[in-house]
Amino acid sequence: MATVIRSETHPGIRSYEEVNRDVLKLMSRPGRAYFILLAAILAVLGLGIFAWMVQIVLGIGMSGLINPVGWGAYITTFVFWVGIAHSGTLISAVLLLFRARWRQSIYRAAEAMTVFAVLTAGLFPIIHLGRPWIFYYLLPLPNQRGLWPNFRSPLLWDVFAVSTYLTVSATFFYIGMIPDIAAARDATTVPWRKKLYSILSLGWRGTDREWKNFTRAYLYLAALATPLVLSVHSVVSWDFAMSIVPGWHTTIFAPYFVAGAIFSGLAMVITLLVPIRKIFGLQEYFTIRHFEMMAKLILVTSLVVTYAYATEYFMAWYSFETPERHVFWNRLFGDYWWATWIMILCNAGVPILLWFKKVRTSIPALFVITIFINIGMWFERFVIIITSLAQEYEPWQWQNYQPSWVEMSILLGSFAWFFLWFLLFMRVLPAVSIAELKEVLPVPLRFGRRGARSAGAHGSEEGRGNE
Amino acid sequence: MSDRKGSGLLAIFAEVDAACAAIEGLREKGLRDMVVFSPTPRHELEHALHTPEVPVRLFTLVGGLTGAGSGFALGIWTSLNWPLITGGKPIISLPAFVIPAFELMVLMGALSTVVGLFINARLPGARHNVVYDRSFSAGRFGVYVEPPAGREDEARTILRESGALEVREGPEEVRVGTL
Numbered sequence: 114m115a116t117v118i119r120s121e122t123h124p125g126i127r128s129y130e131e132v133n134r135d136v137l138k139l140m141s142r143p144g145r146a147y148f149i150l151l152a153a154i155l156a157v158l159g160l161g162i163f164a165w166m167v168q169i170v171l172g173i174g175m176s177g178l179i180n181p182v183g184w185g186a187y188i189t190t191f192v193f194w195v196g197i198a199h200s201g202t203l204i205s206a207v208l209l210l211f212r213a214r215w216r217q218s219i220y221r222a223a224e225a226m227t228v229f230a231v232l233t234a235g236l237f238p239i240i241h242l243g244r245p246w247i248f249y250y251l252l253p254l255p256n257q258r259g260l261w262p263n264f265r266s267p268l269l270w271d272v273f274a275v276s277t278y279l280t281v282s283a284t285f286f287y288i289g290m291i292p293d294i295a296a297a298r299d300a301t302t303v304p305w306r307k308k309l310y311s312i313l314s315l316g317w318r319g320t321d322r323e324w325k326n327f328t329r330a331y332l333y334l335a336a337l338a339t340p341l342v343l344s345v346h347s348v349v350s351w352d353f354a355m356s357i358v359p360g361w362h363t364t365i366f367a368p369y370f371v372a373g374a375i376f377s378g379l380a381m382v383i384t385l386l387v388p389i390r391k392i393f394g395l396q397e398y399f400t401i402r403h404f405e406m407m408a409k410l411i412l413v414t415s416l417v418v419t420y421a422y423a424t425e426y427f428m429a430w431y432s433f434e435t436p437e438r439h440v441f442w443n444r445l446f447g448d449y450w451w452a453t454w455i456m457i458l459c460n461a462g463v464p465i466l467l468w469f470k471k472v473r474t475s476i477p478a479l480f481v482i483t484i485f486i487n488i489g490m491w492f493e494r495f496v497i498i499i500t501s502l503a504q505e506y507e508p509w510q511w512q513n514y515q516p517s518w519v520e521m522s523i524l525l526g527s528f529a530w531f532f533l534w535f536l537l538f539m540r541v542l543p544a545v546s547i548a549e550l551k552e553v554l555p556v557p558l559r560f561g562r563r564g565a566r567s568a569g570a571h572g573s574e575e576g577r578g579n580e
Numbered sequence: 581m582s583d584r585k586g587s588g589l590l591a592i593f594a595e596v597d598a599a600c601a602a603i604e605g606l607r608e609k610g611l612r613d614m615v616v617f618s619p620t621p622r623h624e625l626e627h628a629l630h631t632p633e634v635p636v637r638l639f640t641l642v643g644g645l646t647g648a649g650s651g652f653a654l655g656i657w658t659s660l661n662w663p664l665i666t667g668g669k670p671i672i673s674l675p676a677f678v679i680p681a682f683e684l685m686v687l688m689g690a691l692s693t694v695v696g697l698f699i700n701a702r703l704p705g706a707r708h709n710v711v712y713d714r715s716f717s718a719g720r721f722g723v724y725v726e727p728p729a730g731r732e733d734e735a736r737t738i739l740r741e742s743g744a745l746e747v748r749e750g751p752e753e754v755r756v757g758t759l
Contacts, residue, residue, distance in 0.1 A: 129619055129719030253654065253680075261658035265669055265676040273683040281690045288694060291703075296619075296717035298759060316705030316759055318712045321616040321625060323701045326634050328621050330697035333640040334690055341686045348679060547717075551620035557719070559595035559743050 120554045122215055125397035129551050136293075136545045137300050139393050143540055146392070151536055154529045161526010164519045165240060173243030175519045182502045182514035187241035190524050192494040193377070194234035194531070195275065195349055196370070199342055200378025201227025202282060203410075205289070206338035209331075215406050217553050218398040221293075221546045222389065223382050224286045229534040230381075231279045233527050238271075240523060267351045274348040281341055285334050291317050292327070293543040309541075346374040353497065360440040360501035363428060369421035376414035376460070377490035379407050380483035385535065387480040389544070398545055401474050408473040411486070415464035418493075422461060436506075444500045448513055452496050459489020586711050586751035588726030589735055591744035596622050598743035599721040603628040605738040606725055615711065617722035625721075636696040643692025644685045651681030707759045714756065720745075724754065 120126060126135075168175045178185045201223040208216040239248045251272050255261050262269050295317035298310035317323060350370035353361040383404065390399045429441040444453045463485045466472045473479070504511045516524075538544065593599040599616065603625070606614060616625055655677030663671045697703065711724050723744075727735040732749075739747050748754045 133718045253658075255658075260662055263666065264655040264658060264680060265666065265673050270679040270683075273680045277683040277687040280687060284690055284694055288697070292717070295759075299714040299717045311707060311759055314759070315703045316707045316710070317703070318705065318710065318759070319617050319619060319716050321618075321629055321631060323703070324618065324621040325626065325631050326636055326697050326701035329634055329636045330693050333637060333693045337640070337644070337686050337690050337693070341683075344679075344682060344686075548620045556622065556624075557595045559598040560601075 122402060122553050123218065123397055123400065123550070126550075126554060129554065129557065132545075132547055132550050132554070133296055133300060135395075135398070136543050136547050136550075137297055139395075139544055140297065140306075140540055140542070141303075147536070147540070151533075154533050154536065157529035158526050158533060161523050161529060164522035164526065168240070168243070168519050168523075169245065175517060177515050177517040177520060179512055179514060181505045181510050181512065182499060184241075184498050184502060185514055186495070186516040186520040186524060187237050189491065189494045189498055190527060191234050191237035191241070192349055192370075192498075193491045194230045194237070194527065195278075196346060196374035196377045196490060196494075197381045198227045198230035198234065198278070198282070198378065199346060199371070199374035200382055201225070201230070202285075202338050202342040203375055203378070204382070205285065206335040206342070209335045210339060213406075214553055215403050217549045218400075218545055219382070219386065219403055219407075220549070221290070222386060222544055224282070224289070225535065225538050225542075225544070226378075226382060226385060227282045228279070228286050229531050229538070230378075231275065231282060232534065233531045235275060235279060236527065236530070267348065267355045270348045271352055274345045278341060278345045281334075281338055285338055288327075288334065289331060289546065289549075290542060291315060292319060292548040293546060295319065296547045297543055343371055346370045353501075358501050358505055359434075359436040360425075360429075360444075360497065363425065365421055365424055365428075369418070369425075372414050372417035372421065373460075373490060373493060376411060376418055377486060379411045379414065380486035380490070383407055383411075383479050383483040384487060387476055389539070390476075393539075395545070398550070401476070404476060404479055405470075405473045408467050408479055411483075412464055412467040412473075415460060415467070415486075419461040422457065440501055440504065443504055444496060447500065447504075449496065449500050449503070452492050453500070456489050456492040456496050459485045460493060463489070586709070586755045588711075588724055588749075588754065589732065589739060590711060590713070590722060590724045590748045590754040591739035592713060592715065592746050592748070593721040593723070593742075593744055594719070595743065596624050596721055599723055600624050600628040602723050602739050602742035602744065605742055606723070606735060609731075609734060609738065611725055611727055611731070611735055611738075614723055614725040617712070617716040617720075617724070619717055619719055619721075634700050636693060636700055639696025639699075640689050640693045643695075644689030646692075647688030648681045648685035650688070651684035652677055654684075655680055709751075709755050709757065710759065711754050712756045712759065 126132060176185060176187070201220075204216050204223040205220040205227075208220070238251070239245045242248060250256075251262075251268075253262055253264075253269065253272070291314055294310050295314035298307065298314050301307050301310060347367035347370065350366035354363060354366035356362060386399050386404075390396060426441050429437040432438075443449075463482055466478070466482060472482070499514055503513050591602060593602065596618070599618075603614065603616060606612070607628075607630075614629075616629060618625055652674070656672050659671050659673075665671065669676070713720065713722060716722050723739065725735055725739075736747055736749075
């Protein structure tokens, strides 16, 4: 008889088979609510597409961009979505290297979020171009006269960083999913699903050779993704920090942006997982413990972000540079005071609540707090970009910027685009890692704990026939 | 090993230690040519099988170095192609080229890791008439062995005695039509 031992992280799950049943059930029979949600999302996406078409037909003047504010809501939203992406890689790759025992059930959803957030972010530089059909000017390709883009420019670095991030995170996402797609293939009876999973699972059978190579390859991919995720938001921050614009030209931008990215991304993971947990009944999988661990990470990154805010103001004061001092004074008490105070309140103020265990273990409280953080982090980028540009160099040039309805509709549309991908993903691919979750479940044993040790010992009973 | 013929025995286990016992029993008798199936990677199985290290890491290394080298090469070559001084920086500004080089290192390192995985794990594999059982992706462990002629009984006894739920024999029983 197999001994029944409960898992530490998932005490409610009893067997390997139960995982397959529960996870694969998510993908079958979408209810009416699903289609209503899908329709609502498509409507918002339609609004965004309409606004973009208006901008393409009538020109970039349809946005609120003016001189000197050449970067507005589009770049803000780009940085916001790239930031959202980061926590997915943190959970899937960094926590894998640290062997955190609480990442297994949530990492697939977080990783999906990464891929879809980068997909969303990648649209914004192209929308921002105004003439999206010549987007290939961004790529490292020579033009008609054989001239190459400038490799010393942070904007080109950004192209390298973001496109690498999209490719590598999508690869990591797919490779990690192959064994689970195989599990879906073995369980499904729907013909189109059978066909799809059969192709996507590449004939995976879970043999010893496959697993050995898979676990090694997965480890190396995680080892590559970990420095990548740190580099991506550093490079994004250098889009600003490499310039001499007051408020941007600072060395703390890279770590400041990376911490902010992980902060906002973890908040988005919680915002997404709370309704998913409720709707799909995944309480055994996304446990309070998972939420609490994420809340702790949010608290840490919130403190880093708060520290970075304080450092910025300190450096402006201590440097005795009039323009720097002016920009930071203007942020707090100028025309955009409201945006700055939203940012400080949401990112440095609200997360203070997470010091209390009661709050960290309350799902509704976390849901509300993370929505505040999402809003606050969008405003952080808005504040950094707009306040610095609006009062950039010469006072006679100064002008304030207001996002137009086109920019706001495209921002809304980007959320719809992101949620659309996520909703489709939930129904087509396994949203919880089946194979990896089994690593934290007790393994079925015939001879009990002691027997297992001798049966699986490091070659203690090597036979005569051994080389 | 080649498991395409399907002429061997496929034992199905509910427990990992039973599968390990079967693997060790077979190895002791010199029947080392086997394929083991599991729903999740287990170190116990790897230890029982004495699986050697796999060469995927070489692919990662070579891919990463190629990427880093080509990133630097691209930056240097394109700058020399039109040697225009901008911002008072040298034509070959290596610190600036570190970033494209780093990103290409990660990109090519990751893609070649995948190539290494596919080559070494034989993926994409055959999808028709392969030795398999659909319960392997859910919770069962499998040991497939093709003993030399005349030793089938011996192998069957080892598999049964280590606690197999069932032992299947012959291509009809051990293979599935289409994955």
